[in-house]
Amino acid sequence: MEDDTSSSLRRRRFLATGAAAAVGALAGCNGLPGGNGGGGSGGSGDGGGTVSLSSFRGSGPLVENRASLSGTRIADLPDLSGELTIYLGGGEGGLYRDLLAMFSQIYPDFTARPREGGTAQLANTIIEEGENTPADVFWAVDAGSLGAVDEAGMTADLSGDVVESVPEEFHPTGRWVGTAGRARSVPYNTNALSAADIPDTVMDFPETEGLVNSMGWGPTYGAFQAFVTAMRLIEGESATREWLQGMLDGGVTEYPDEFLTSNAVADGEINAGFANHYYALRVRSARSNAPLDLAFTSGDAGALINIAGAAVVQGTDQSELAQNFVRHLLTVEAQEFFATRTFAYPMIPGVPPVGGLPTIDELNPPSIDLQELANVEPTLQLMRDVGVL
Amino acid sequence: MSREDTGARRAVDRLREAAFSPTRDGSNRLVAGVAVLIAVTVISPLLWLFLRAAAVGPREALSILVAPSTLDVFVNSVGLVASVTGLSVALGVPLAVLTVLSDLPFRRVWTVALSLPLVVPSYLGAFAFVSAFGPRGELAELLSPLGVTIPTVYGFQGATLVLGLFVYPYVFLTTRASLLSFDTEQLEAAQTLNHGFRSAFRRVVLPQIAPGMTAGALLVAFYALSDFGTPAIMHFDTFTRVIYVQYNNFGRGTASLLSIQLLAVTALVLFLESRLGDAGGDGYGGGVVGTDSPVASLGWAKLPALAFCALVVGLTLVIPVAIFGMWLLRSGPGYASAGIGFQWDFAINSVYVSVLAAVGTVLAALPIAYVSARSDSRVAQLLERSTYVGYAVPGIVLALALVFLGANYFPWLYQTLPLLVFAYIVRFLPQAVGSTRSSVIQVDAKLLGAARTLGETPRGAFRRVTLPLIAPGLVAGAALVFLTTMKELPATLILHPTGFTTLVTYIWRVQEAGYYGRAALPALVLVAVSALSMILLLRQEGDDA
Numbered sequence: 034m035e036d037d038t039s040s041s042l043r044r045r046r047f048l049a050t051g052a053a054a055a056v057g058a059l060a061g062c063n064g065l066p067g068g069n070g071g072g073g074s075g076g077s078g079d080g081g082g083t084v085s086l087s088s089f090r091g092s093g094p095l096v097e098n099r100a101s102l103s104g105t106r107i108a109d110l111p112d113l114s115g116e117l118t119i120y121l122g123g124g125e126g127g128l129y130r131d132l133l134a135m136f137s138q139i140y141p142d143f144t145a146r147p148r149e150g151g152t153a154q155l156a157n158t159i160i161e162e163g164e165n166t167p168a169d170v171f172w173a174v175d176a177g178s179l180g181a182v183d184e185a186g187m188t189a190d191l192s193g194d195v196v197e198s199v200p201e202e203f204h205p206t207g208r209w210v211g212t213a214g215r216a217r218s219v220p221y222n223t224n225a226l227s228a229a230d231i232p233d234t235v236m237d238f239p240e241t242e243g244l245v246n247s248m249g250w251g252p253t254y255g256a257f258q259a260f261v262t263a264m265r266l267i268e269g270e271s272a273t274r275e276w277l278q279g280m281l282d283g284g285v286t287e288y289p290d291e292f293l294t295s296n297a298v299a300d301g302e303i304n305a306g307f308a309n310h311y312y313a314l315r316v317r318s319a320r321s322n323a324p325l326d327l328a329f330t331s332g333d334a335g336a337l338i339n340i341a342g343a344a345v346v347q348g349t350d351q352s353e354l355a356q357n358f359v360r361h362l363l364t365v366e367a368q369e370f371f372a373t374r375t376f377a378y379p380m381i382p383g384v385p386p387v388g389g390l391p392t393i394d395e396l397n398p399p400s401i402d403l404q405e406l407a408n409v410e411p412t413l414q415l416m417r418d419v420g421v422l
Numbered sequence: 423m424s425r426e427d428t429g430a431r432r433a434v435d436r437l438r439e440a441a442f443s444p445t446r447d448g449s450n451r452l453v454a455g456v457a458v459l460i461a462v463t464v465i466s467p468l469l470w471l472f473l474r475a476a477a478v479g480p481r482e483a484l485s486i487l488v489a490p491s492t493l494d495v496f497v498n499s500v501g502l503v504a505s506v507t508g509l510s511v512a513l514g515v516p517l518a519v520l521t522v523l524s525d526l527p528f529r530r531v532w533t534v535a536l537s538l539p540l541v542v543p544s545y546l547g548a549f550a551f552v553s554a555f556g557p558r559g560e561l562a563e564l565l566s567p568l569g570v571t572i573p574t575v576y577g578f579q580g581a582t583l584v585l586g587l588f589v590y591p592y593v594f595l596t597t598r599a600s601l602l603s604f605d606t607e608q609l610e611a612a613q614t615l616n617h618g619f620r621s622a623f624r625r626v627v628l629p630q631i632a633p634g635m636t637a638g639a640l641l642v643a644f645y646a647l648s649d650f651g652t653p654a655i656m657h658f659d660t661f662t663r664v665i666y667v668q669y670n671n672f673g674r675g676t677a678s679l680l681s682i683q684l685l686a687v688t689a690l691v692l693f694l695e696s697r698l699g700d701a702g703g704d705g706y707g708g709g710v711v712g713t714d715s716p717v718a719s720l721g722w723a724k725l726p727a728l729a730f731c732a733l734v735v736g737l738t739l740v741i742p743v744a745i746f747g748m749w750l751l752r753s754g755p756g757y758a759s760a761g762i763g764f765q766w767d768f769a770i771n772s773v774y775v776s777v778l779a780a781v782g783t784v785l786a787a788l789p790i791a792y793v794s795a796r797s798d799s800r801v802a803q804l805l806e807r808s809t810y811v812g813y814a815v816p817g818i819v820l821a822l823a824l825v826f827l828g829a830n831y832f833p834w835l836y837q838t839l840p841l842l843v844f845a846y847i848v849r850f851l852p853q854a855v856g857s858t859r860s861s862v863i864q865v866d867a868k869l870l871g872a873a874r875t876l877g878e879t880p881r882g883a884f885r886r887v888t889l890p891l892i893a894p895g896l897v898a899g900a901a902l903v904f905l906t907t908m909k910e911l912p913a914t915l916i917l918h919p920t921g922f923t924t925l926v927t928y929i930w931r932v933q934e935a936g937y938y939g940r941a942a943l944p945a946l947v948l949v950a951v952s953a954l955s956m957i958l959l960l961r962q963e964g965d966d967a
Contacts, residue, residue, distance in 0.1 A: 118920065123934060128935065146920050146921060147920075148920045149915075149927070149931060150915050150916060151670075151915070151934075153669060153670040153671075153672070154669070154818070154915070154916060156672065157669055157672065157674065157822055157825075158822070158825050158916060160672075160674075161822055161825040161826040161829065162825060162826075162829035162830070163829065163830060165829040165830050165833055165836075166829065167829075167836070167837065167920075177672075181672040253657065289552070289556060407670065407671050407672060408671055409667065409670070409671060410664075410667050410668070410671060413667070414491065417659075422657055
C-alpha cells in the first residue's frame, strides 16, 4: 500500500519508528518504546506517508503468508487528536495497551488514558458514576458488560459508518460494536481423531463412543461457564443437567483452564476438549508441529461466539473523538492486530482469522442474546448440583 | 428534656470524665467530638448499600434473604469464619508462646518468618496452593508417576486451610504483644507454687493474654468473612463470592441486600465478642515489658516444636515462593508479544500509597483509640466497634459506594489519591485502633497528672508524655495497615487515579492476560518489600530477646 496521499508529517514520522517497532515485535521484544513517538527523522518529506501494517501484525508461524486484506485503513480516517479516557475492561488489557501506544505513535496529539479493571466491575463503575462519569469510551472483553451499560442508558448512538462493516449481530442496538470475537471450539488431537469424529452437535458428545474417557474441560473457567449458560438458555435446564452428567459419566478430565486443556490435547493426554478457539492457536503458535486442530459445532451452545467490543459513553464531551476512536478499532490495521496477536476473530470480513480457521460468517453461532450470558448464577448452581464444580 | 436525652448526655459526660483525667477542658470535648466525627465519616459511605437495596421490592428482598441458596452461603460463611478463626488461634497462640516464653532455638528468625504469611496476598497464596496441590498441579504431576493421588484442595477444608495459614499472623502478633507485656514473674511465682507449666499457663497467662488473642481473632474472623479471592479460588461458596457473582451479573440490588446481611453477621459477632470479652482484662496487659530469659524449657519437645514451626513456614512461605519461581521459568500463554513489562515505578507507587494509608489510618485511629481506651462506657465501646464495619464488608462494596459518592458529590476528589487513601482508612481502621488502644491503656494516668502539675498544658502533656509511650502501638498499627494496603486489590483497582499502577494492579493485569510468569517478579517484590517492613514492625515490638 504505497498509495497513501496524506501529507501528514506525523504519519511519516511514524513510518520511521514503526519500522523499528516491527523489528522489535519480530525479535519477540516486549511492547513498544513508550510514548516516544517523536522519532527524530520526521519531516524529511520523502517517507511515502504510509502506515506500516507490519507493525500491527504479530509474528510467529501462524502469521506467515497472510492474504491481502481489505477494509478501511487508518490513513482513510481523520486524525485522532485530543485526550480520551478509556475504561478498559478485562483480559487482554495488556495487549490493548499496546494498540493504544501505537495509536499515540501515529498521532502525537492523541493521548489515551486507559483505566483497567474487571469488565463487569468497570461496567458497574460507569453505572454508579452516572452522568458524572469521566469515561469517554468503554472497551470491554465481554458483551454482557456492554449490554448492562447500554441498558443503563450510558451508551451513545454510534454513527452508521462506524458499525457498517461489522455483521449486525455484533452491534445489536447500534450503541456498542464488537471489535474482536472468540468462538467456542473443540480442539482435537489429529493423531487420534479426524474432523469427522467430532459430532456436529454439542449435545451428542456424551453419546459419542470415540470420545469416552478421552475428553477434557475447564469447568472453573468463565468462558466454559458462559458456554453452559448458553446451553441452559437454548436446551433448557434438565437437558443441560443430563449433558453435564453424561460428560462426567464419560470420564471427562478436569483442567484448571482452557489453555491447559488445549495443551493436553496437543500432548495426547486427551483426544479432544472444550475451549475458546484461540487457546489452540496459542499452543500451535508456540509449537508449530503440534498435532492439534479445531472443530466447531453448529447452531448450538458449542458454537457460541462472544465478543470484545466498544461503546461511546453517554455524555462524553469528546463525542467526535470517541466515535473516531471506535472507528479506528475496526480498521484493517487494528483488526489485523487482534487477529495476529491475540488470535481473536476479526470483526470485519476483509480480515481473515489466522490459522486457517473458518471466517466469522462461515461459523454458525446460535441466535442468543449475548447479554443473557451474564446470568451465570443458575449455571453455577446447576454445575454444583451435578458435581462438576 | 426526654429521658433518652439525659441518658445520652450523661453517657457523654461520663465518657469525657473517664477519658480525660486529670482536668476537663475544651480540648477533651474536642477529642471526643473528633473521634465521633471520624467514626461517622468512616461508616457513612456504606449507607449507599441501603440506597441500592431499596431498589429491590420488599417481597423480592424477602425471597432473596430466605432463599435456600442464601441460607447455604450463610451457613458456609459462618462455618468458614469459625473454622478459620479456630485454625488461626490454634496456630497463632502456640507459636506466640513458643517464640516468647520458650527456649526455642533461633527464636528471632522464627518470629520474622512466622509473621511473613501476612504479607502474602491470599489471592496469590491460594493460587500457589492450587498450582501446587490442585488437580494437574505441580505436586500431582510429580507424584502421579508413583501412583500417588493427593486429596482435593478444593472446598471447605481447602478454604479453611489456605485462609487460616495466611491470616493466623494476626493472632500470632497480637498474642505476642500481650505476652511481651506480661509480667513473667507471675508465671514463675505460680510455678513455684507447685503448679506445672501447663496449669500455671492456664491460670495465670491465659486470662492476661485473652484480650490480645481476641483482638487478633476478630481481625481474622472479619478477614475470613470479607475475603473474596481465597473462597473463589478454592471453589467454596460464601457471601462474598455470591456478592461478586451478583455484581458480575449486574444485580446491584441483590448484592447490596446480601452485603447488609453480611453486616448483620458482623454486628452479631461483635456483640457476642463483647459479651465474652468483658470477662477478660482490658487490653494487651500492662506490666513489665520484655522477657530476656525464657521461662519454659522445651526439653524433649524441642524437636517437635521446631518441626511445627518449619511446617508452618514451609506451607506459607516456601511453597508460594517456589511456585512464583516456577512461574518465572515457565513460558507465557503463547501470545505473540505484549507490552506489559514490569516497571520499578509500580513498587514505588505501592509503597507510597501504603505509607500514606498507614499514616492516615493511624491519625484517624488515635482519637478513637484514645477515647475507647480511657472509657468503659457503651458509647466508647460502640465507637471502637463501629470501625470494624468497613473492615468486614468486601472491598468491592466499599469501592462501588465510593464510586457513587465520589463521582456524584465530590468530583474533585474522584479518582485521586486522597479518595483512595480514604478507602484504605475505612477498610483498615480497626487494625490501627486495636494496637493503639492497647498501648494507650498501658499509659499510667498518674504520669499525665504529674506532667500537668509540672505546668504542662494538656496538649504538651500529650506530646511529651503520652505520645512517646504509645509510639510502639502506633507504629505497630501503621505497619499492619501498611502491609494490608500493599496487598489490597479490589478498592485499589476501582479507585486508583488513572495511570497509577501499583504492584497488585500490575499482578492483576498480567494474571488476567494469562501471563502467570510475569506475576512472579512483582509478587516476589511485594513479599520482599513487605518483609522488610515486617522486620521494622517486629523491632518496634521491643523484642530484643
